[in-house]
Each structure stands twice: as structure tokens, then as C-alpha cells.
Amino acid sequence: MSALAYYEPHKISAGALALVVHTVFFSLLYFGVNWNVKTPQSMQVEMWDRLPEPAPEILPEPIPQPALPKIEPIVATKVVEPAAPPKADIELKDKKKKKAEKIKKEKPAAKAPPKQDEKTQKREMEIQRATEARMAHENIRIQELQDKMRAEMDAATRGEVARYKELIQSKIKRNIADTTDVPENAEAIFMVIVLPDGSVMDNVKLLKSSGNAAYDSAAERAIYKAQPLPLPRDAALARMFRELRLSVKP
Amino acid sequence: MDVIQDLSFIRLIQNASILVQLVMGLLLLVSLMSWWYIFLKMFTVRRAIKQSEAFEDAFWANSDLNQLYQKTQKAGTNAGSMERIFSAGLSEYAKLKKKSNVDNNAVMDGARRAMRATYQREMDNLESHLSFLATAGSVSPYVGLFGTVWGIMNAFRGLSNVGQATLAHVAPGIAEALVATAMGLFAAIPAVVAYNRYAHDVGRLSSRFESFMEEFSNVLQRQP
Numbered sequence: 001m002s003a004l005a006y007y008e009p010h011k012i013s014a015g016a017l018a019l020v021v022h023t024v025f026f027s028l029l030y031f032g033v034n035w036n037v038k039t040p041q042s043m044q045v046e047m048w049d050r051l052p053e054p055a056p057e058i059l060p061e062p063i064p065q066p067a068l069p070k071i072e073p074i075v076a077t078k079v080v081e082p083a084a085p086p087k088a089d090i091e092l093k094d095k096k097k098k099k100a101e102k103i104k105k106e107k108p109a110a111k112a113p114p115k116q117d118e119k120t121q122k123r124e125m126e127i128q129r130a131t132e133a134r135m136a137h138e139n140i141r142i143q144e145l146q147d148k149m150r151a152e153m154d155a156a157t158r159g160e161v162a163r164y165k166e167l168i169q170s171k172i173k174r175n176i177a178d179t180t181d182v183p184e185n186a187e188a189i190f191m192v193i194v195l196p197d198g199s200v201m202d203n204v205k206l207l208k209s210s211g212n213a214a215y216d217s218a219a220e221r222a223i224y225k226a227q228p229l230p231l232p233r234d235a236a237l238a239r240m241f242r243e244l245r246l247s248v249k250p
Numbered sequence: 251m252d253v254i255q256d257l258s259f260i261r262l263i264q265n266a267s268i269l270v271q272l273v274m275g276l277l278l279l280v281s282l283m284s285w286w287y288i289f290l291k292m293f294t295v296r297r298a299i300k301q302s303e304a305f306e307d308a309f310w311a312n313s314d315l316n317q318l319y320q321k322t323q324k325a326g327t328n329a330g331s332m333e334r335i336f337s338a339g340l341s342e343y344a345k346l347k348k349k350s351n352v353d354n355n356a357v358m359d360g361a362r363r364a365m366r367a368t369y370q371r372e373m374d375n376l377e378s379h380l381s382f383l384a385t386a387g388s389v390s391p392y393v394g395l396f397g398t399v400w401g402i403m404n405a406f407r408g409l410s411n412v413g414q415a416t417l418a419h420v421a422p423g424i425a426e427a428l429v430a431t432a433m434g435l436f437a438a439i440p441a442v443v444a445y446n447r448y449a450h451d452v453g454r455l456s457s458r459f460e461s462f463m464e465e466f467s468n469v470l471q472r473q474p
Contacts, residue, residue: 014289021285022278025436030259174416 167230175222186210198228219248273397281437288444301330331372339365387442394434401427
């Protein structure tokens with residue numbers, strides 16, 4: 001009798017079951033457990049200094065300003081002037097026909113100015129349209145430029161910026177003494193100017209107080225203590241970190 | 251070392267040092283093997299218990315030994331352990347009986363020896379792989395611990411270059427290292443449970459076989 005003759009019919013099914021156990025276990029670990037525990041962000045760093053800054057901020061404003069006053073007078077003239085003369089006509093006809101001549105004189109006089117108005121209106125409209133078209137063109141061009149800028153600041157640099165933002169955050173957070181008796185929704189916002197070597201200019205501005213003077217000063221001290229702030233080595237990226245808007249939350 | 255870390259499961263394994271990764275790979279292999287053996291043993295032990303129960307029933311219900319012997323020969327490799335022991339004993343008994351100059355005691359001894367040999371072989375087959383489960387259960391926690399200790403050593407060594415030491419610098423390294431311990435335990439716990447369970451089952455089967463051998467020897471001795 002040979003020992004090799006033992007019949008084991010379940011070798012393959014046992015192997016398959018073992019694989020199933022492992023895949024189930026690891027998929028449970030992978031999908032069932034949230035590994036990245038997010039602690040509430042106590043700090044926000046916002047880039048104050050963006051490169052395509054002046055173009056988008058100034059130009060959108062003048063567009064509504066010329067448009068609104070121009071539209072208003074047109075509406076006013078259209079409503080008031082054509083409506084008034086007919087009413088006057090009817091009243092005059094009803095009362096006395098003697099004054100009809102005067103009215104006839106008045107009529108052209110009354111009708112003439114609206115025609116001039118219409119002409120001027122048309123001119124104004126044309127000018128307005130032209131300016132609007134120009135504005136639109138410029139807007140499109142600016143948008144294209146912005147898009148290009150955004151495209152240039154591609155995923156890699158954005159990731160780098162995010163990384164340094166978080167580095168700055170954690171460094172300042174570490175230096176805040178204690179935040180025990182501060183309400184959770186308090187928020188102090190600072191405007192900070194960072195020098196290229198990572199040190200902070202002395203004039204840290206408090207943009208919005210948290211409502212708790214002690215916490216404000218603690219946060220300010222933490223910002224000074226966190227010097228030098230970690231900055232990217234790439235000069236182009238470091239330039240973006242020159243002015244920071246730091247919001248500090250307990 | 252970055253302060254902000256992605257602590258997803260895959261990342262933890264990816265970021266670990268090569269030695270820790272090797273340990274984790276080894277443990278995964280051990281875990282796969284031990285689960286394979288767990289299922290394999292589960293099927294074979296269950297089958298062995300069922301077959302010996304069926305054979306015992308047939309043996310005590312049927313007094314015709316030759317008929318039973320024919321049946322077991324027909325089953326071939328499908329035959330259960332008890333059937334093999336029975337057929338080994340009976341064939342040896344018949345062979346010795348044919349020789350005229352052998353006395354009855356010698357015939358019985360020969361039959362018993364044949365049964366014992368088959369019994370040993372059957373037990374060896376039933377107990378195979380159980381030692382692997384025992385080894386996996388006792389050693390893999392230590393292997394995992396080794397990976398963890400190594401990983402934590404690396405984490406602390408990385409800390410030596412950092413001026414301001416914080417928990418955030420060490421924590422990811424320790425988390426990576428602890429994955430190795432987790433895997434070691436994952437491999438060990440089922441192996442230990444399965445080993446105890448199957449050792450118990452196989453022990454019961456063995457005592458069952460032994461008592462059957464004694465009873466069958468009695469039956470053979472009663473033969474004219």
C-alpha cells in the first residue's frame with residue numbers, strides 16, 4: 001500500500017477558499033476602515049499674493065458702472081417723453097380749438113426733441129455696444145490669460161503649494177500655547193508678510209479678531225515663534241508665499 | 251520626513267522599509283498557506299470522521315467479513331482510514347491462515363502488526379500539515395514583532411535628524427511598523443485555533459482506530 005494513494009479531493013477548493021478569506025479581509029480593511037482620520041482644521045493659510053492679481057479685480061468693476069446709468073436715461077426718456085405730448089394734445093383739443101395752432105407749433109417742437117433724443121440714444125447705444133463688445137473681448141482675453149496661468153500652475157506646483165501651506169499651518173499650530181477656554185467657532189485672521197528667508201515682518205495685522213484678546217495675542221505670538229516659516233525652495237513658488245492670510249482657529 | 255502623511259492602508263505598506271515589507275510578504279504567504287491547510291484539513295478530517303462512522307456501522311451490522319473486504323477493495327483510494335486498517339488486517343490474517351505450520355498466536359500477531367503499520371500511516375496522513383499550523387501559530391507573531399521593532403527603530407532614527415521632535419514625525423513610521431504585527435497576528439490566530447481544533451479531532455479519530463483494531467483482533471481470534 002503506497003502512501004501516495006491518499007485521495008484529497010479538496011485541494012483546489014481549499015486554496016480558493018483561503019484566497020477568498022484573504023480578499024474579503026483585505027477589502028474589509030481597505031473599504032471598511034477610514035484610515036485618514038481628519039482632525040478639524042485649526043488653521044488656514046490663504047495665498048494673498050496671486051500672480052494674475054490686477055487684471056481680474058479692476059476690470060469687472062467698470063463694466064456695470066457705465067452700463068447702468070446709460071440704460072436708465074434711455075428708459076426714462078422713452079417712458080416720459082412720448083407719453084406726455086399725446087396727453088397734452090387730448091386735453092387741449094377737448095378744451096379749446098383756438099389754441100390748436102399753438103399746439104401745432106408746440107407739437108413739432110415737442111416731437112423734435114424726442115427725435116434728437118432717439119438719434120443721440122442710437123449713438124449712445126452704438127457707443128455702448130462698441131464699448132461692451134470691447135469689454136467682452138477684453139474679458140475673454142483676460143479669461144484666456146487666466147486660464148493659461150492656471151494651466152501653467154499645474155497639479156505638481158499646486159500640490160507643492162498645498163504641502164507648504166500645511167507645513168506652515170502645523171508649525172504655527174505647534175507654537176500656540178493653549179486654546180482651552182476659547183469657543184470653538186472663534187477665528188482670528190491675520191495678514192502676514194513673509195520675507196524670503198521665512199521670517200515674518202513685524203507688522204502682523206489682525207484683520208479679524210476672534211473676540212478673545214488673549215487668544216489673538218497667543219496666535220500672534222505663535223506666528224512670530226514659528227519663524228522661520230517653511231517656504232518652498234523654488235523662487236517662483238516662494239514668491240506666492242510673500243503675503244499670507246492666516247486664519248487661526250482653536 | 252513629511253509632517254502631513256497619507257495614512258491609507260496601501261500607503262502604510264508602500265512606505266515601509268524593505269525589510270518590513272519582506273516580513274509582511276512572508277507573513278502574507280504564511281497566512282495564505284495556513285488558511286489553505288485549514289480548509290484542506292477541515293475537509294479531510296470531516297471526511298475521515300464521516301467515513302469511519304459509516305464503516306463502523308457497516309462492520310457491526312454485517313457479520314460477513316469477506317463481503318466487507320470486497321467492498322473496501324472496490325473503493326480503492328476512496329476508502330477511509332478505518333477501511334484500510336481493516337483490509338490490511340484481514341488480508342494478512344488470510345495469508346497467514348493459509349500456511350499450515352503457523353500457530354494461531356503468530357497469525358494474530360502478524361495481523362495486528364499489519365493493522366498497526368496501516369494505522370501509523372493513516373495517522374501520519376491525518377496529522378500532516380498540522381505541524382505547519384502549529385509553527386505558523388507560534389512563530390508568526392514573533393516575525394511580525396520583528397518587523398515592527400525594525401520599523402520603529404527606523405522611525406526613531408529618522409527623528410534624530412529633526413531638531414524639533416513631534417509626534418507627527420514618528421507616528422507614521424510606527425503605524426507602518428505596527429502593520430507587520432497586525433499581519434503576524436492575523437496569520438497566527440486562525441492557525442492556533444485551527445491547530446487546536448484539528449489536533450483534538452485527530453486525537454479522537456486515533457483512539458477510535460485503536461479501539462477498532464483491538465475489537466477487530468478479537469473478532470479475528472474468534473474465527474474458526
